[in-house]
Amino acid sequence: MKAVWLPVLFIQLWGGDPITPVFRNNLVDVPDFLGDIYNGYEPNNLYSQYAGFLFSNKRNPVGQIERMRQSTYETLFVKAGANLEVKLFNFLKFNSRFGMDLARSTTEGLQPKYFLNAFDKADENTVIANNSRNNYFVWEQTLTYDQTFGKFKVGALLGTSAEKTYVSIVNASIQGIINNDKDMAILNAGTINPSVSGYPYDNSMLSFFGRASLDYDSKYLLAVNLRRDGSSKFADGHKWGTFPSVSAAWRFSSEAFMKTAHSWLDDAKLRVSYGLIGNQNVPGGLNYSQYGSSIYDYYCFGSPTTPSIGSGVITVGNPVMEWETSKQFDLGLDLLLFNNSLEIVADYFRKDIDNMLMQEPLPTTLGFPMFPYSNVGSMRNTGWEFGITYRKAWSDFNFTASANISTYKNEVTSLGNGDAIYGHAFDNVTVLTKTEVGQPVGYFYGYATNGIFQNEEQVEGSAQRESAKPGDIRFKDLNSDDVLDEQDRTKIGDPWPDFVYGLSLGATWKGFDFNVFFQGSQGNDVLNMTLRDFESGTGTMNAREDFLNRAWNGEGSTDKYHRISAEQGQNSEISDYFVEDGSYLRLKNLQLGYNFCERLLKIKGISYLRLYVSAQNLFTLTKYSGLDPEIGSSNATLNGIDQGFYPQARTWTVGLNIKF
Known part of the structure; x- marks a missing residue:
């Protein structure tokens, strides 16, 4: 499967x-x-x-699951690379690197005929044979110059890189085989509704880049970079982007005025950098509009009883879409103390993202089937990053501990047409998030609650008197107009954390090694949409174990959880009732290994042998009531929303590393 x-x-x-x-x-x-x-x-x-x-x-x-077992799913991956380095002179060398990543996928089998209910059925059995090819190639050439002139070290690099992705998909099916026997899953055995579909897809990127660096006495360092990238994902006139950057560092521990600190300070460096980075991470072909037909594309010309098939816009192209650009400033400090046993790193960063690539909402009156991708605006990310590492050795025992913490603030600074962007649930109707200027991307948007209605008097004195009953959720009438409507929706949560952190511990003793890694997030909210089903009260969905005992069952019983009823009224409206604290601490990885020394290796030809056992996601400490608080999304406007998010698995691994 x-x-x-x-x-x-x-x-x-x-x-x-x-x-x-x-x-x-x-x-x-x-x-x-x-x-x-x-x-x-x-x-x-x-x-x-x-x-x-x-x-x-x-x-x-x-x-x-049983029906899926009637088909086979096979994928073959081939990853390979080659590297050629030619030393032209002592100070000049040429390097050529080639890499490829190939995938071949096949799905063959039977989709049986069956009927369980109106939503779970197949009127005909179907034989399927689907194939896909995915090829990725990258070829990079660089010419590197390094030369020393006294205390000066001069470096330069010129290079070019070409990337190519090609995908081909072919799907075939036919219906009407005589029975549900898997051995009959042959295309030629079908009798009705043959179907073949497929498409090729490719994109490529060509890059030219260069770097010049200057190092004086390992004390003053300067580097300048320049990239010119061209992407086939954009139309002519917008394919190319230019991205320069500059960085400098001062190793002030080498200055004469720092000599008195050398007894405890081994190295100290101040860093600063500023540069532009391009992003073209959108599907290919978005600069073209696509046309096609569907079962809805019929129109009657002349005879009102004879529909003719037509075609319409499937996707709306944007020929003026261009590179998204990030402008990042970084200021950092590196310290190495006490005979290299303590390392401290601190950074401040500010990242301004312009021409953000996102889908831009358009009025539905335009009749477009989907929102086109556009350069919709800009945003700013700012924060601090701190890291500390401690190393200590006692004879055969070595110990390392590392910790890091990063703060983060996200703010939208402009939107292309000035209108807010809304993120929707699976139904593409229910609004879950809002993105607007001055706020973080994709904050949770809904009603603010004010407890639970305890009696009829409270209901009659509220803006919900026409729809609510005692035991229902009480919403705030924010504009005090005695009407609960769109004007009362507001920011009810933020999916972005105040800070994230990590802790890593490692130790070695003779042949044994041990590593453990914790990661955590603090201050992020989760919009738990599964509660809408679990607490619907209709009996048509599974319910949580504690639902019955905690629900409102009379005046004064609770001011936090609503009543159980098939008539939910406005209880299912998006509100902070469904917003929970998503902070967590997780044991992400644990590994214990043993390296067999050479005198224990009696097997001829084996130079290295290591046995290890590891575990991932052993436990998570969190107040979140769902299955997993670590919820991301490829869509920034839907981050931190649990719509039935599949949790990360706890995994145990036993492995053996061998070198010959």
Whole structure:
């Protein structure tokens, strides 16, 4: 089974109703309210033995797994590289590096015919044969110059890099084989609805770059860089971007006035840098509009009973889209103390991002099926980073401890058309986040709550008198107009942490080595959308174990949790009721190993042998009630939102490293 299916199955599982059994082929004494469970049941169809959920539109995950097992999923990866270095002179060398990353994927098999309910069925069995090719190549050439003139060290580098990505996808299917036998999963065995689809996709980038550096007495350091990058993802006139940078450092520990500190100060350096970095991380082909047909693209010309197939815009292109540019300033301090046993690093950074590449909302009256990608505005990230490392050795025992902490502040400084950008849930209707000038990207947007209605008097005295009942969530009427509407929505949470941190401990003793790594985040919020289903009260979704005991059940019982009822009213509106503290501390990695010394290696030809056991994600300390507080997203406007997020797995590994 492909791992990519796991989150899908997970969503089906937690969204399923708690009443329907997994199987329906061996039930006895079926109660009347489960009478519809046998609709479409075929005793001789293996895939009909599973029960379809009666009170939700999710699929039976056990049945889904069994159907997926009727197909094979194979992927072959090939990674390779080559490096050629030619020393032309003592001060000049040429280097050529080539790398490739190839993937070949095949999916073949049967999608059986079955019926569990109106949402979980297949009217015909389908034979599928899907193939994809993914090729990535990179070729880089550099010419490096290094020369020393007394106390001066001069360096220079000229280079070029070419990258190419090519993807080809072909999908074939046919329906109407005689039965659900996997051995009949042959394209030629099908009789109806043959289908073939596919497309190629490629993009490339060509870069020219150079660097010049100057080092005087290892005390004063200066470096200047320049890149010129061209991307096929942008249209003519916008393909190229130029990105310069400069950095300087002063090793003040080498100054004469620091000699008195050499008894405890081994090295001290002050760093400063400023530069531009380009970003072209968007899908390819977005500069073109795409046209196509669908089952909705029909229109009647002449005869009102004879529809003709047509075509329309599928994606809206943007021919003026260009590189996103980050301008980053960094000021840093490096200290090495007490005979190299203590290392301290401190940095302040400010990063201004211009021409952000995002999807820009357009009025629905324009009739576009999707929002086009555009350079929509700018934002600023600022923060501090601190790191400290301690090293100590006692005979055969060596110990290392490292800790780091980073603060972070995000602020949108401009948006292209000035309008806010909203992030939506799976349904593309429910608004979850808002991005606007002066605020962080994708802050949680909804109603602010004010406890729970305890009695009818409180309901009648509120702006929710027409919809609420005692036990419902009480929202704040922020503009005091006695109406609860869009004007009362506000910022209810921030997915970005106040700071993140890490702690690493390592030790070696004779042949043994031990490493442990903790990571954490503090101050970030999580919008727990799973609670909308878990606490819906309709009985059509699974519920949390503590839901019954903590829910409101009368005046004064609780001012935090709403009542249980199939009539939820406005309880499911997006509000800070669903916002939780997402701070956490996680044991990310733990490893214990043993290196066998040469005198223990009796096997001829083996020069190195190491045995190790490791574990990832052993435990997490958090107040978050969901399964995993570490929730990211490729879409910055949807960061920190739990919509059925598949948790990170706890993994144990036993390994052996051998060198011959």
